[in-house]
Amino acid sequence: MNVxxxxxxxDLEHLSGIKAHTIRIWEKRYNLLTPQRTDTNIRHYDIDNLKRLLNVTFLYNEGHKISKIANLSEADxxxxxxxxxxxxQDEIAIKDFKSAMFDFDEALFQKTYNTLLATKTFRHVFFNVFIPLLNEIGILWQTSTIDPCHESFISELLKRKLIVAIEQEEQVIENSNDPLFVLFLPYNEIHEMGLLYSNYELKAAGYKTLYFGANTPLESLKTIQNSNKExxxxxxxxxxxxxxxxxDYLHEFQETTCNNTSATLWLQGAKPQKIKASQVPPNTHIIKNLQDFITKLEGLRTK
Structure with missing residues (x-):
């Protein structure tokens, strides 16, 4: 596949948030970008133009006049x-992560991440940088502004950071009366980032977890009940x-996994938000978002 x-x-409009009409004005009036043209006179821009526009957009959004920016050298x-x-720092990091994505530049990604983590908690980085970045990438992917390989590259790097953060929160837990948390995804569910972050928060809070990840059959979850009380x-x-x-899936889960047990299900993601409260099976709790998950987790300690 060609990258x-x-x-x-x-594409530049989607990536920068600056309207195409404005980009054309900047280009014509200030020579801000240097596009190439097809035989039919259609503009197209390379990665260097894209990165320049991302920097210019950041400065413009910070209140700098475009006429002043256009007179600056790349170094300035x-x-x-x-x-x-x-x-x-958060906005700069998102810009730099996007640049790293387009250049497949793992060194820039690592440098940006290390800079963030030097002064921010991992929770802050996830909520204020990773989530906005992923949301933006999702829109770019849907509009065909980026290739799937760009999305895969940056998503896998973010996932690796999550896994490392989870490992750093590992604790030896013995004789705990706390519940055991079992994390899983149904077949065909590919959005693992939210579940991984839930695992991070659980580990950080000192809970024991079993992480099964993607494509977990309901039947196999039933065996967990044999050796665990809650x-x-x-x-x-x-x-x-x-x-x-x-x-139908939730009722099947209830019958297969929770029948005659005290097990409960915490349900996250976009799909569950459309379910009416009266339709939710017993022992099933819909979690609105990751912040709601954290709040619910903190509430367990106060019971």
């Missing part, structure tokens, strides 16, 4: 961006689970 290295002006633009970075299952659903209506 996308040339971008249309519409970069220096100005870095001087602002101290107070706008179990809380945690899953994340953004698409139709296993090709079933979500309520």
């Amino acid at each position: 996308k290295t040339q971008f249309s002006i519409k 633009i970069q220096e100005l961006v870095e001087s602002i970075a101290i107070n706008q 179990v809380i299952f945690v899953t994340y659903i953004t698409i139709q689970p296993e090709g079933k209506d979500i309520l």
